[in-house]
Amino acid sequence: MPEFERYSSASHVRSARYAHKTRRSTKPWVVFIVLIGILSAIIWGGWRFIDGRSLIPTNIFPASNSTLTIGLRTAPASLDIRTDDSDSLQQALLENVYETLVKRDENNALRPGLAQSWSVSNDGLNYKFRLRSGIKFANGDPMDSSSVLKSLQQGITKNYPGYEKLTNITSVSNSGPNVLDITLKTPDPLLPRRLAGRAGIVYNTNIFVNYASDAIGTGPFTVKGYNKGGDLVLARNNNYWAGQAGCQSITLKYFNDDTSLANAVKDGSVQMAIPLDGNENKRMAAMPNTKLVKGKSTRLRMFAFNTGMSSMFCDQQIRRAARHVIEPNVILASDPFGGQLVGGPIDPMSPGYEDFSNTYPHDVQKAYGMYHYFVAGYLRGITMLVPTGMASVCDQMAKNLSYAGGFPVKLEELDQSVIDQRIREGKYDLALTWTNHTLDSGMYADTKSNYLFQDHASQKYFADAMKSTSPQEYEENIKKYAKELCDYAVSGWLYARNSVVVAKSNVSGYPTNMTDQLLPLHDVTVK
Secondary structure: OOOEEEEEOOOOOOOOOOOOOOOOOOOHHHHHHHHHHHHHHHHHHHHHHHOOOOOOOOOOOOOOOOEEEEEEOOOOOOOOOOOOOOHHHHHHHEOOOEOEOEEEOOOOOEEEOOEEEEEEEOOOOEEEEEEOOOOEOOOOOEOOHHHHHHHHHHHHHOOOOOOHHHOOEEEEEEEEOOEEEEEEOOOOOOHHHHOOOHHHEOOOOOOOOOOOOOOOOOOOEEEEEEOOOOOEEEEEOOOOOOOOOOOOEEEEEEOOOHHHHHHHHHHOOOOEEOOOOOOOHHHHHOOOOEEEEEEOOOOEEEEEEOOOOOOHHHOHHHHHHHHHHOOHHHHHHOOOOOEEEOOOOOOOOOOOOOOOOOOOOOOHHHHHHHHOOOOOOOOOOEEEEEEOOOHHHHHHHHHHHHHHHOOOEEEEEEOHHHHHHHHHHOOOOEEEEEEOOHHHHHHHOOOOOOOOOOOHHHHHHHHHHHOOOOHHHHHHHHHHHHHHHHHOOOEEEEEEEOEEEEEEOOEEOOOOOOOOOOOOOOOOEEO
8 A cells, every 4th residue: 555645624633732720610521511611622623724724614603695706808718618728717717606625815825726635646547536415516416436436537539628737647536426546657747736627627517508698616606697708697505515605696897908907996886896908907906995905826928039049149158148138027017917036937926936026137237248259250140020109119029138238129019919920920029928826837848838948958857847746845846947938038927927916905815925826715805
């Protein structure tokens, strides 16, 4: 039998001794009753802690009949989260209608979800997930290990988004109604994190669901109404296993631009908002009885360098010199959301983060000297792609790059979707773009990625990270991988963007981190 390392909501149990002094006049039966009460409270509280629930039940008081309207920007084209890999759909449904085996908390750390605990063998090949008992889908059907088993099998077989990295699984079995076993070909330290996303959703596979317009999960809400490209109405699931949600009904209302969204906040038709562009952030923050709260996200802004042989940015010296020309502070200052300088491929909320923001300080003259290392005629004109509205911000950088290198720089201002397409086609030299998720850092070692970097050392470090048998070993190896990428200036990583929530003063309990991709609404209340 393999030995297992265990992860649960009660991974640390502390014991303490208490000394008591009582007066002689205290009757023994009174002391006995008091002790029984204390012990009962400790046992009850300990059970709820181990089971991953709040020590104060959310349904101890009558549920509120309040309603809430949240303004958002990008409407999902469908409710089929199996096939639609957009962040907007995940933002709307994950942790609200659908739940996962493992979940991410506000700080992007892994926590028990539908699985109250999990354990992994010392060789990293065998995972055992222990499910919570008594959980039901919103229609009343029980959720058990067979539900998880079928959900995983369908996702892997049909290669739904999020499941493509689960091909390392050799077997999935349920050794009991609340136990799921997964066996891998090779270790995958990121498996629990993958199961905190789409691949970890548990579906009711025993009923027919029109997934394009409906959703049935185990979460605190059900889908009451959906207008494609418009409103999505969530209704409280009164039988939710972790206690009733704070709002009876929540409407997700989608807007075409931040100005329309801000107007709705001003007139009160929207009580909470998640802006996208940020051009109205200051106006919303100044509105009466309204507050703008900034949190963290895993969204990284960077200048992608084309390291393929078709671009002169395949040369390490050229990339390093460009890093000295790029001004992260200038680009960060232009973003109304703000953020944190990073300098490397891993954001501050993800495992393995280190601050590399001082590795390539802004120094145009140093870049000038580095470029003059090359013989005349070797350097040629390049194209810098920037999103709409960023040409004025990046214009001086383009001029500095041209001065330092002695070659022309063509600055092209394009829609972000066009830039992403040019990157996929390899038709660029450097491009201002984004990465969005914790799992994106591996894209420089992925042979199927547009950002693949042909470097033996970095690929080895990433392979070592993926062979890790513990989170600690993974973090050590992924740091080596990130440092190697930074040393070779594979991209010009700038900053991790803040997330922003705007809310009326009578709204509370909302999340503040990663709201661009996750918006759990169970705890939100309206006074």
